[in-house]
Amino acid sequence: MGIIIDWVFPKKCLGCDVNGNYLCSKCQKEIKSLGVSYDDKRLEGRIGLFKYDGITREIIRMIKFDFVGDAIKEIGNWMVAALKKDYPNVVATWRKEKYVMIPVPLHWRRENWRGFNQSAELAKVIGDKLKIEVNKDLMIRKKYTKSQALRQRGQKSSNVEGAFKIIGKIPKKIIIFDDVWTSGATIKSMIKILPEKTKVWVLTLCSGR
Numbered sequence: 001m002g003i004i005i006d007w008v009f010p011k012k013c014l015g016c017d018v019n020g021n022y023l024c025s026k027c028q029k030e031i032k033s034l035g036v037s038y039d040d041k042r043l044e045g046r047i048g049l050f051k052y053d054g055i056t057r058e059i060i061r062m063i064k065f066d067f068v069g070d071a072i073k074e075i076g077n078w079m080v081a082a083l084k085k086d087y088p089n090v091v092a093t094w095r096k097e098k099y100v101m102i103p104v105p106l107h108w109r110r111e112n113w114r115g116f117n118q119s120a121e122l123a124k125v126i127g128d129k130l131k132i133e134v135n136k137d138l139m140i141r142k143k144y145t146k147s148q149a150l151r152q153r154g155q156k157s158s159n160v161e162g163a164f165k166i167i168g169k170i171p172k173k174i175i176i177f178d179d180v181w182t183s184g185a186t187i188k189s190m191i192k193i194l195p196e197k198t199k200v201w202v203l204t205l206c207s208g209r
């Protein structure tokens with residue numbers, strides 16, 4: 001399968017078109033890394049690894065349609081390297097205190113159509129490498145919302161209000177994981193329904209700020 005896919009779609013860097021990887025090492029270095037944000041009182045902290053613009057926007061678009069899964073694997077490994085390098089203390093805390101990673105669920109209609117949830121797949125790669133438990137069966141998305149591209153600006157927050165439902169036992173310490181943080185409305189509406197004492201970190205591949 002891999003050989004055929006490579007032949008039909010040769011792997012090229014999204015940034016500079018050089019063959020070999022989805023993101024070459026030169027372009028990796030040019031992507032701006034962001035620090036930990038403490039912008040929401042409900043959170044222990046939030047890590048948006050990379051700035052959401054240009055190449056990272058293309059990466060997000062690509063992993064949504066990565067039916068082979070090798071782009072997700074490559075990007076997941078890149079995230080793991082960045083976490084180990086830039087946030088060793090946070091990662092150590094997550095491991096020591098047994099944080100459980102919960103990927104933001106997709107509505108079943110969208111997941112069926114796409115065939116997978118890109119955030120859950122990425123979380124799996126990261127959890128495996130960092131030895132952090134991942135559980136995607138604790139919450140569901142009960143409300144079907146239009147994709148971001150079809151939505152009007154400013155419409156997002158009302159759209160995701162009440163979108164999630166808890167269906168499992170929420171661990172005391174969790175990391176909510178998603179591909180991108182823009183307004184944060186989606187993740188905030190997830191946090192709203194969590195037990196008050198739950199300690200929450202947020203980790204995303206990209207962040208608008």
Ligand SMILES: [Zn+2]
Pocket residue numbers: 013014015016017018023024025026027028
């Ligand atoms: Zn490149």
